Amino acid sequence: MHTTPPKDEQFLADFAQMSANGATPGGGVERQAASEGDILNRRWFSGVLEGFGAEVGYDKIGNQYGLFEFVPGAPYVAVGSHLDSQPLAGRFDGAYGVLAGAHAAARVAAKVESGELAPRFNVAVVNWFNEEGSRFAPSMMGSSVFTSALSLQDARAATDLQGTTVGEAIDGAKWAPLIDAPKVATYAEIHVEQGRGLENNGNQIGLVTATWGAKKFVATVRGEQGHTGSTMMRDRRDALFGASLIIAAVRRLTEEFAEGRLQASVSQLTLEPNSPVTIAREVQFNVDLRSPDSDVLAAARTRLDEIVAAAASEADVEVELSLTHEWALNPYPEAGVELARECAQELGLTHQEIYTVAGHDSTNMKEHYPTVMLFVPSVEGISHNEAEYTTDEDCLAGLALLTRVVEQLAAGKLAPDKR
Amino acid sequence: MHTTPPKDEQFLADFAQMSANGATPGGGVERQAASEGDILNRRWFSGVLEGFGAEVGYDKIGNQYGLFEFVPGAPYVAVGSHLDSQPLAGRFDGAYGVLAGAHAAARVAAKVESGELAPRFNVAVVNWFNEEGSRFAPSMMGSSVFTSALSLQDARAATDLQGTTVGEAIDGAKWAPLIDAPKVATYAEIHVEQGRGLENNGNQIGLVTATWGAKKFVATVRGEQGHTGSTMMRDRRDALFGASLIIAAVRRLTEEFAEGRLQASVSQLTLEPNSPVTIAREVQFNVDLRSPDSDVLAAARTRLDEIVAAAASEADVEVELSLTHEWALNPYPEAGVELARECAQELGLTHQEIYTVAGHDSTNMKEHYPTVMLFVPSVEGISHNEAEYTTDEDCLAGLALLTRVVEQLAAGKLAPDKR
Numbered sequence: 001m002h003t004t005p006p007k008d009e010q011f012l013a014d015f016a017q018m019s020a021n022g023a024t025p026g027g028g029v030e031r032q033a034a035s036e037g038d039i040l041n042r043r044w045f046s047g048v049l050e051g052f053g054a055e056v057g058y059d060k061i062g063n064q065y066g067l068f069e070f071v072p073g074a075p076y077v078a079v080g081s082h083l084d085s086q087p088l089a090g091r092f093d094g095a096y097g098v099l100a101g102a103h104a105a106a107r108v109a110a111k112v113e114s115g116e117l118a119p120r121f122n123v124a125v126v127n128w129f130n131e132e133g134s135r136f137a138p139s140m141m142g143s144s145v146f147t148s149a150l151s152l153q154d155a156r157a158a159t160d161l162q163g164t165t166v167g168e169a170i171d172g173a174k175w176a177p178l179i180d181a182p183k184v185a186t187y188a189e190i191h192v193e194q195g196r197g198l199e200n201n202g203n204q205i206g207l208v209t210a211t212w213g214a215k216k217f218v219a220t221v222r223g224e225q226g227h228t229g230s231t232m233m234r235d236r237r238d239a240l241f242g243a244s245l246i247i248a249a250v251r252r253l254t255e256e257f258a259e260g261r262l263q264a265s266v267s268q269l270t271l272e273p274n275s276p277v278t279i280a281r282e283v284q285f286n287v288d289l290r291s292p293d294s295d296v297l298a299a300a301r302t303r304l305d306e307i308v309a310a311a312a313s314e315a316d317v318e319v320e321l322s323l324t325h326e327w328a329l330n331p332y333p334e335a336g337v338e339l340a341r342e343c344a345q346e347l348g349l350t351h352q353e354i355y356t357v358a359g360h361d362s363t364n365m366k367e368h369y370p371t372v373m374l375f376v377p378s379v380e381g382i383s384h385n386e387a388e389y390t391t392d393e394d395c396l397a398g399l400a401l402l403t404r405v406v407e408q409l410a411a412g413k414l415a416p417d418k419r
Numbered sequence: 420m421h422t423t424p425p426k427d428e429q430f431l432a433d434f435a436q437m438s439a440n441g442a443t444p445g446g447g448v449e450r451q452a453a454s455e456g457d458i459l460n461r462r463w464f465s466g467v468l469e470g471f472g473a474e475v476g477y478d479k480i481g482n483q484y485g486l487f488e489f490v491p492g493a494p495y496v497a498v499g500s501h502l503d504s505q506p507l508a509g510r511f512d513g514a515y516g517v518l519a520g521a522h523a524a525a526r527v528a529a530k531v532e533s534g535e536l537a538p539r540f541n542v543a544v545v546n547w548f549n550e551e552g553s554r555f556a557p558s559m560m561g562s563s564v565f566t567s568a569l570s571l572q573d574a575r576a577a578t579d580l581q582g583t584t585v586g587e588a589i590d591g592a593k594w595a596p597l598i599d600a601p602k603v604a605t606y607a608e609i610h611v612e613q614g615r616g617l618e619n620n621g622n623q624i625g626l627v628t629a630t631w632g633a634k635k636f637v638a639t640v641r642g643e644q645g646h647t648g649s650t651m652m653r654d655r656r657d658a659l660f661g662a663s664l665i666i667a668a669v670r671r672l673t674e675e676f677a678e679g680r681l682q683a684s685v686s687q688l689t690l691e692p693n694s695p696v697t698i699a700r701e702v703q704f705n706v707d708l709r710s711p712d713s714d715v716l717a718a719a720r721t722r723l724d725e726i727v728a729a730a731a732s733e734a735d736v737e738v739e740l741s742l743t744h745e746w747a748l749n750p751y752p753e754a755g756v757e758l759a760r761e762c763a764q765e766l767g768l769t770h771q772e773i774y775t776v777a778g779h780d781s782t783n784m785k786e787h788y789p790t791v792m793l794f795v796p797s798v799e800g801i802s803h804n805e806a807e808y809t810t811d812e813d814c815l816a817g818l819a820l821l822t823r824v825v826e827q828l829a830a831g832k833l834a835p836d837k838r
Contacts, residue, residue: 086644086692086694086696086697087691087692087694087697088644088691088692088700089644089697132694132696133694133695133696134692134694134695134696134697137695139695139696161693193649194646194648194649194650195649195651196651212648214648216695224804225505225507225508225803225804225805226801226802226803226804227613227776227777227802227803228682228684228686228707228803229613229631229633229682229684229707229709229776229777229778230612230613230614230682230775230776230777230800230802231613231614231682231800231801231802231803232614232615232679232682232800233670233673233678233681233682233683234678235799235800238670238684238686240666240685240686240688241666241667241670241685243663244662244663244664244666244667244670244685245663245667247659247660247663248660248663248664248667251652251657251660251663254652259652259653260651262652263647263648263649263650263651263652264652265647265648265657265698266659266660266663267647267657267659267693267694267695267696267697267698267699268690268693268694268695269659269688269690269693270693271687271688272506272507273505273506273507273553274580274686274687274688274689275505275506275551275552275553275686275687275803276552276553276556276558276635276686276687276705276707277505277551277552277553277558277686277707277777277803278505278506278508278553278686278803279684279686279803280686281507281804286695288647288648288695288696290648356649357646357648357649358646358648358649358696359648381649381650381651381654382645383645383646383649383650384644384645384646384647384650384694384696384697384698385643385644385645385700386644
């Protein structure tokens with residue numbers, strides 16, 4: 001094990017090195033779950049963990065762990081996020097948090113070794129599998145299986161648009177050795193904000209107190225194939241026309257609420273037969289509604305049903321709307337927020353409480369473990385885009401705070417007295 | 420060569436047999452250009468032609484010919500249509516016309532052999548490659564190359580959505596022998612109407628006098644990737660929202676004109692990155708405008724520009740609209756219509772003049788050769804759909820008329836006096 005903790009310069013150098021794995025010409029990365037870029041990056045990250053003295057292993061859903069065992073047999077403080085990305089994504093989302101977790105763990109390990117810290121728990125760095133959900137739905141897959149929100153079997157059966165299953169993709173990646181998932185005591189995660197909240201207020205750190213509520217749907221529009229030229233307009237049952245009415249109306253729906261109260265999106269769509277001369281018989285797309293206010297979310301859901309009914313009538317099509325997942329406005333544990341606040345104050349970092357609109361692996365973990373969720377600023381809030389950016393200074397401030405939080409957690413903070 | 424002409428029962432049996440090639444559970448066929456179903460069906464059709472005594476060959480763009488040579492060295496009356504289909508298509512579109520062409524040619528050959536007909540020209544049955552354009556654009560590919568409207572090189576370079584080129588698909592099909600395309604004197608084609616015109620008037624035959632004008636575009640909407648949850652609505656540049664505004668408005672545009680004056684469709688669409696949690700950065704789709712009236716078409720084109728500008732503004736995206744092909748209201752040669760009318764009267768078939776909304780291979784051929792284009796009724800006008808249907812009686816009436824027309828053409832009708 002290293003005796004000197006890795007320095008800030010080392011973190012920045014490692015981050016630059018990591019950003020070359022699956023790099024895109026536009027300055028971003030493309031590392032969808034179990035893709036070539038993700039596989040390459042995980043191999044590289046395994047070397048980083050081993051260089052810090054951690055034991056590396058993978059569980060059955062492809063979560064990657066770097067284990068620092070200080071107290072034989074004790075549970076672990078888990079710290080991490082996800083290295084997978086969206087297509088043509090930014091280089092910070094998830095990846096910053098995983099690398100910061102590894103450096104924080106290595107710093108804590110150095111303190112344990114030097115006798116400055118008496119640990120009650122071990123520390124596990126975790127890189128959750130397929131947080132993004134762009135290649136394989138649902139998102140947050142690795143942490144969902146870890147927390148039993150999703151069965152391993154269902155997760156491994158999920159397919160990408162080419163028909164490859166998660167199971168095939170993971171087996172093909174040959175991640176080894178296979179280990180049992182570590183027993184966890186507490187969890188910490190740091191992530192870029194993906195919004196302008198911290199930037200607007202000039203703060204370095206966000207203490208995440210809640211996740212926005214969300215309702216996610218799949219809509220299937222069923223019409224009838226016909227010739228784009230010769231089928232008379234009044235005879236048409238055009239599934240793409242029906243879909244376009246819904247997509248446009250879902251976006252305009254956000255204007256019925258005060259600014260910032262409702263986010264509504266359609267971003268994934270497939271159509272059959274997708275021919276230039278044949279009217280679409282079937283279109284399938286997602287609908288994603290999010291709000292910090294349960295009443296707004298309920299009202300939006302009612303309006304969505306009205307939008308669907310109006311579109312079905314105008315386009316003479318059938319529309320099936322299935323709720324695929326939802327969560328209410330979902331608070332993070334107060335004790336975690338308080339611990340993070342104390343640590344930030346101690347380090348002299350400017351901070352504020354903040355909501356997260358996006359889901360994170362901590363959204364799963366906080367249901368089962370005392371959890372701390374931290375944000376660092378995103379310039380202009382740009383996310384899922386190659387132009388995503390967080391300054392070195394903000395990255396390092398976040399790393400310092402995360403290190404302090406993991407130190408406290410390793411010492412036993414937040415954990416139930418009896419284990 | 421056969422001495423007895425094939426009977427009506429034989430035609431119906433052959434049609435039923437052909438409909439088993441690439442058959443779908445819903446009663447249709449799936450025989451996209453150079454797909455498994457198309458390859459199987461062409462092999463089967465080759466046997467039919469050879470059974471009638473024709474020599475079978477293929478040209479470099481995969482057009483399939485069945486040659487009946489009566490007058491060594493003389494040009495050919497070409498008669499045919501296309502055997503390829505849309506995905507989940509009906510079994511009549513194109514295929515009826517090719518099989519009717521083969522039976523008509525065999526009947527004419529029997530008359531030549533028995534001395535009842537003194538031919539001036541030979542007869543070639545033709546199955547044009549890739550009329551549909553669903554797998555490889557543009558449509559009417561084989562007849563476009565035949566008439567030099569499209570270069571062989573450009574046609575062979577066209578790719579499907581999997582990146583396979585036409586050249587690779589044709590070479591992979593191993594159609595043989597390769598022959599020079601026959602020299603053509605005149606052309607005849609019969610097709611199902613794909614509309615309700617004949618059915619509404621209770622007529623058996625349509626004498627096609629013109630093709631509707633058309634303007635076809637590809638629209639590319641460029642926005643910006645972002646997180647579907649955390650990107651604030653006012654910051655979004657959502658390409659799919661922009662596209663949906665255009666698609667909905669294009670359809671509603673038809674209501675600004677008198678019924679039946681404008682057909683407008685969007686039926687093919689791709690989006691990037693097509694992820695459930697990332698706003699689309701780019702959407703590409705076709706826009707297909709058709710009208711029997713050039714003024715309507717010009718007005719619709721102007722309105723389309725306005726629709727695009729309004730959508731670009733509302734969604735804060737850029738839209739590029741490229742005209743990919745267009746044709747004005749396009750008459751068929753009068754002499755061909757008159758010949759068909761005389762033959763229909765002679766056979767006692769009820770008939771009317773009619774426009775075609777859809778393009779056909781005859782749309783290409785009529786620019787270079789005296790051409791006859793015939794329609795038989797489609798029940799309810801259903802087209803590009805497994806439920807497409809034409810009665811046996813109407814199929815046989817069309818075959819009888821086509822036979823009479825080919826006979827007249829083989830005897831020298833419509834051809835310039837000097838060749």
